[in-house]
Amino acid sequence: MANDGGISRLKRRLNAIPKDVREALGPDMLKSGNELAETMKRLAPEDTGDLKDSIAVTGPGQQTPRYSQPGGEITVPENAVAITVGNEDVRYPHLVEYGTKAAHAQPFFWPAYRLLKKRITGRAKRAASKAVKKHWGK
DSSP states (O other): OOOHHHHHHHHHHHHHHHHHHHHHHHHHHHHHHHHHHHHHHHHSOOSSSHHHHTOEEEOTTOBOOTTOBTTSSOBOOTTOOEEEBOOSSOOOHHHHHHOOSSSOOOOOHHHHHHHHHHHHHHHHHHHHHHHHHHHHTO
């Protein structure tokens, strides 16, 4: 016959892991978001500097800036970080990224993402793994 206390303990441990993993991922996600935003700023073309200044990192539970892209003003979900470009005065980031008939594309958003994707994914996996290992034996 199975030990009911052991099963209850195992269930408690398994239920605790997601919360611990979420808590462990938060700082690493913000670090990744800030790193990505800084890389975008370095790659963004500079005319007046307004485009670079409009790049923002928004953490979980916070509102993204109005008029930002993609999506405008939204609440960032738990375990997420949003990097947005644009504001009330800078309404043209997509035109810079993809170009128009009159102006060639000057990509900065997607190149930065592709450049850091592997590092960001690895950082998240390491944080999740560390949290699982840390809390598994409790």
